[in-house]
Amino acid sequence: MGKKPKIAIIGAGASGCFAALQIHDELQGLCEIQIFEKSKEPLSKLRISGGGRCNVTHNLFDPELLSERYPRGNKELRWAFESFQPKDTILWFEKRGVKLKAEADGRMFPTTDSSDTIIQCFLNELKSKKIPIHFEQGLVGIYSNQGADQTPNFRVLWEGGLEESFDLVILATGSNRKVWSILEKLGHTIVNPVPSLFTLTLENTDLIELTGLVVPYSEIKVLPKGKPQKGPVLITHWGLSGPSALRLSAWEARTLFEADYKVDLSVNWIGGKSTQSIEEDYLSKKEKTPAEKLSPDPEWKLPSRFWDWILKESKIPSNKRYSDISKAEIRVLSLSLTQTKLRMVAKGVFKEEFVTAGGVSRKDIQFQTMESKHCPGLYFTGEVIDVDGITGGFNFQNAWTTATIAARGIRKTIVT
Numbered sequence: 175m176g177k178k179p180k181i182a183i184i185g186a187g188a189s190g191c192f193a194a195l196q197i198h199d200e201l202q203g204l205c206e207i208q209i210f211e212k213s214k215e216p217l218s219k220l221r222i223s224g225g226g227r228c229n230v231t232h233n234l235f236d237p238e239l240l241s242e243r244y245p246r247g248n249k250e251l252r253w254a255f256e257s258f259q260p261k262d263t264i265l266w267f268e269k270r271g272v273k274l275k276a277e278a279d280g281r282m283f284p285t286t287d288s289s290d291t292i293i294q295c296f297l298n299e300l301k302s303k304k305i306p307i308h309f310e311q312g313l314v315g316i317y318s319n320q321g322a323d324q325t326p327n328f329r330v331l332w333e334g335g336l337e338e339s340f341d342l343v344i345l346a347t348g349s350n351r352k353v354w355s356i357l358e359k360l361g362h363t364i365v366n367p368v369p370s371l372f373t374l375t376l377e378n379t380d381l382i383e384l385t386g387l388v389v390p391y392s393e394i395k396v397l398p399k400g401k402p403q404k405g406p407v408l409i410t411h412w413g414l415s416g417p418s419a420l421r422l423s424a425w426e427a428r429t430l431f432e433a434d435y436k437v438d439l440s441v442n443w444i445g446g447k448s449t450q451s452i453e454e455d456y457l458s459k460k461e462k463t464p465a466e467k468l469s470p471d472p473e474w475k476l477p478s479r480f481w482d483w484i485l486k487e488s489k490i491p492s493n494k495r496y497s498d499i500s501k502a503e504i505r506v507l508s509l510s511l512t513q514t515k516l517r518m519v520a521k522g523v524f525k526e527e528f529v530t531a532g533g534v535s536r537k538d539i540q541f542q543t544m545e546s547k548h549c550p551g552l553y554f555t556g557e558v559i560d561v562d563g564i565t566g567g568f569n570f571q572n573a574w575t576t577a578t579i580a581a582r583g584i585r586k587t588i589v590t
């Protein structure tokens with residue numbers, strides 16, 4: 175490229191701001207970077223993220239294991255994480271004076287527990303690098319306009335009718351239907367967007383009397399053939415939340431959407447142990463320790479009120495001894511522990527994080543550079559792409575990683 179290339183980043187969200195800073199670092203003044211934001215504020219989702227604390231990333235450093243946290247995009251991110259992963263995120267913030275801390279479950283937050291720390295870091299960096307954010311400048315059209323010198327060139331149309339030309343454009347607009355329809359016109363396939371990361375609202379069940387209890391080793395699946403999702407489950411006054419329920423909402427986002435969120439669920443409350451093995455264990459206890467009181471295995475870590483509920487579900491009075499329970503009762507108890515059937519009737523809210531599954535098809539993007547396969551010079555970062563992670567900081571990590579790869583891709587285009 176002969177002249178100093180003009181780069182437009184559309185969207186002042188997480189991936190747009192990060193991309194601007196990474197391009198600046200890669201190119202050190204060799205290009206002109208501007209950010210355009212349709213609203214009056216930058217980073218508004220980041221501000222409310224993680225309940226206002228901003229779960230920036232996750233302390234999982236193996237690219238293979240990390241990529242498994244993405245129901246959509248895991249194959250592509252497996253390699254992308256070789257370029258920029260949570261270790262790099264931690265270092266990037268540390269170099270700019272922002273320390274991150276990991277919680278017991280691996281989620282990482284700023285030590286201040288405030289998303290404002292991350293926002294101020296970005297805004298200070300953008301200011302010191304003289305990268306402007308133009309507010310209330312919403313994109314309404316992009317036209318590919320191959321330049322006379324064969325470099326990619328775009329005409330960008332803003333709300334209000336103004337038009338501007340850029341050499342390279344980054345789409346960092348998150349989940350936005352209007353932008354997706356603009357991209358469709360440029361030849362991209364948009365994978366139908368559906369919600370991900372929500373809680374599971376259940377049909378009337380007395381389980382909700384246990385609101386607030388956590389069962390640590392649950393496995394929940396959609397019947398008949400869904401993949402079980404493991405982890406602690408939180409019983410709420412409308413149904414199920416907590417890691418395993420949220421994981422299910424992400425992995426089964428499309429199945430649940432297509433079923434209008436009305437499905438049968440099966441819950442194993444004891445770490446996926448089989449009905450048969452539990453039945454055999456209890457039958458053996460009945461034979462070997464008949465005088466002992468019927469009780470759960472301490473390793474299951476079932477709260478006592480939950481155990482009482484399981485007994486009630488199994489129609490077994492509490493305080494029974496092994497000698498007092500029949501083989502049929504043991505069978506019912508084993509089924510309650512390993513295959514409780516619950517009816518999901520609606521999608522509930524999860525206030526801490528929300529993401530959209532779907533967006534620009536991954537097949538339309540070169541993941542080595544994040545460049546469009548249809549429009550050279552057009553790049554994608556973050557949630558605009560059909561990539562999403564489970565809860566825990568993985569969605570922001572996708573934003574940081576794809577923004578960095580796009581920045582490096584742009585350097586290759588400009589420097590060669």
Ligand SMILES: Cc1cc2nc3c(=O)[nH]c(=O)nc-3n(C[C@H](O)[C@H](O)[C@H](O)COP(=O)(O)OP(=O)(O)OC[C@H]3O[C@@H](n4cnc5c(N)ncnc54)[C@H](O)[C@@H]3O)c2cc1C
Nearest residue numbers: 185187188189212223224229313348527556557567569570
């Ligand atoms: C309540 C909530 C909490 C969350 N908490 C977490 C969390 O703790 N950890 C985590 O990893 N993820 C979290 N997420 C998900 C995370 O926020 C997103 O995955 C991430 O922000 C995506 O970054 P992005 O840059 O792709 O999009 P966004 O951050 O959504 O930014 C897109 C920007 O583009 C702008 N824009 C849209 N259309 C146009 C247009 N036509 N012209 C110009 N600008 C436009 C938007 O106004 C917005 O500012 C949370 C999401 C929500 C909703």
